Amino acid sequence: MREVLQAVLKELFGPGEILALRRLPGGASKEAWALDYQTSKETLPLFLRRAGGGVIYTGTLPLAQEFRLLQIAHAHGVRVPKPLHYFPDLEGREAFLMERLEGESIGARIVRRPEYARVRERLPEAMAQELAAIHAIPFSEVGFLPSPSQPPWQEALDLAYRDLDALDEPHPALEWGLRWLADNPPPSRPPVLVHGDFRIGNLLVTPEELVAVLDWEFAHIGDPREDLAWPLVRAWRFGEDRKRLGGIGEVGPFLERYNALTGRGIVEEELFWWEVLGNVRWGLGALKQARRHLKGEERSVELAVLGRLAAEMEYEILDLLERHG
Numbered sequence: 001m002r003e004v005l006q007a008v009l010k011e012l013f014g015p016g017e018i019l020a021l022r023r024l025p026g027g028a029s030k031e032a033w034a035l036d037y038q039t040s041k042e043t044l045p046l047f048l049r050r051a052g053g054g055v056i057y058t059g060t061l062p063l064a065q066e067f068r069l070l071q072i073a074h075a076h077g078v079r080v081p082k083p084l085h086y087f088p089d090l091e092g093r094e095a096f097l098m099e100r101l102e103g104e105s106i107g108a109r110i111v112r113r114p115e116y117a118r119v120r121e122r123l124p125e126a127m128a129q130e131l132a133a134i135h136a137i138p139f140s141e142v143g144f145l146p147s148p149s150q151p152p153w154q155e156a157l158d159l160a161y162r163d164l165d166a167l168d169e170p171h172p173a174l175e176w177g178l179r180w181l182a183d184n185p186p187p188s189r190p191p192v193l194v195h196g197d198f199r200i201g202n203l204l205v206t207p208e209e210l211v212a213v214l215d216w217e218f219a220h221i222g223d224p225r226e227d228l229a230w231p232l233v234r235a236w237r238f239g240e241d242r243k244r245l246g247g248i249g250e251v252g253p254f255l256e257r258y259n260a261l262t263g264r265g266i267v268e269e270e271l272f273w274w275e276v277l278g279n280v281r282w283g284l285g286a287l288k289q290a291r292r293h294l295k296g297e298e299r300s301v302e303l304a305v306l307g308r309l310a311a312e313m314e315y316e317i318l319d320l321l322e323r324h325g
Contacts, residue, residue, distance in 0.1 A: 134195050
């Protein structure tokens with residue numbers, strides 16, 4: 001892998017040498033590598049994203065499309081790392097190279113550590129601003145993404161049912177959640193480009209600001225409320241459960257800023273259906289990832305631990321529906 005990277009980096013930046021190449025921990029479905037490239041003028045911090053051994057959800061984008069989306073988002077002023085090069089085959093798996101930005105993305109640190117107190121105050125409005133920019137990207141530029149053949153909520157529900165069926169084992173709480181969703185469909189909203197995994201943990205921050213929106217592998221054409229509700233899922237609060245927006249704040253300022261920028265007039269009550277779906281989806285995703293470990297497809301303590309999280313999602317689904325009445 002090093003030799004292939006060296007050749008591409010020479011073409012991109014001129015003669016130089018890879019000083020460091022190290023795989024980073026984390027990443028349930030993609031490999032992450034940090035590398036430093038020394039030219040005659042500077043040391044360039046770079047990041048390599050490479051396909052892993054499986055995917056979390058049906059409909060996950062191939063890296064070629066994720067790379068193209070990063071190019072488009074970057075061109076529209078969305079805060080993303082600058083994409084640099086796509087590899088159709090890097091030691092048997094596709095990958096792409098982008099700039100490596102400085103900041104923190106580990107959710108538990110962002111929501112708890114005192115040095116991030118200032119950025120926590122700013123994040124609700126900053127998150128709303130980035131979502132507004134993502135949702136404004138024209139369909140004409142993302143024609144490689146399939147258009148839903150039915151209302152986006154129905155498409156999302158059908159995908160969840162297919163992921164449940166693929167487990168081939170009973171999960172009554174997840175099934176109950178899906179039944180409630182099917183019986184209580186939301187009113188339709190015009191579709192937009194949806195990031196699909198917009199939450200604390202996929203946002204790179206410094207103590208002062210939001211630096212970048214990461215991990216676009218679940219992007220698709222869908223309902224804007226899907227992105228707005230995803231950071232409300234309890235798992236993305238990282239223990240700060242009283243702060244419904246990702247463990248860092250309240251929903252009100254976040255939604256108010258988003259509506260001011262988009263004119264959509266979405267109210268908080270509209271997010272509940274998508275919050276329930278989000279918990280179901282993450283429960284399914286955790287179970288699917290754990291099975292990669294259990295079946296011997298990819299032995300990983302991290303993947304095994306994800307299986308335990310599914311029970312937390314099941315409890316949350318039941319609690320949400322009971323309190324909702």
